[in-house]
Amino acid sequence: MQLRYNYRAYPDAAQRGALAKAFGCARVVWNDCLRDRKEAHAAGLPYVKSAELS
Template sequence: MQLRYNYRVYPTPCQQVSLAQAFGCARVVFNDGLRLRQQAHEAGLPYISDGDLSKQVITEAKKTPRSGMVE
């Protein structure tokens, strides 16, 4: 037997901004990783592993200055 739960959240305006930033950042990182893998595939290079992708995209993204972020 499987149970299913439905939850609904009603974030405050400040929480909405924070959630939008978090999801926006996740989307940018995903798209960057996808683009790198597609470029490698088109160039005939081997598949980029998750670890290498993490180093190339996430680690480098952390080094960039925070612009446009609301604190």
């Protein structure tokens, strides 16, 4: 059974800053991993697994 929950948050200014930092860092990591996988694909190397990116 799959459940879906919707939540609405109203963070204050300090919380918005902390959330922006956290999600910004996560986005940088995602982009770095994506770039590494694209470079490996372009070089004809096998798919780079998540464990290898860690």
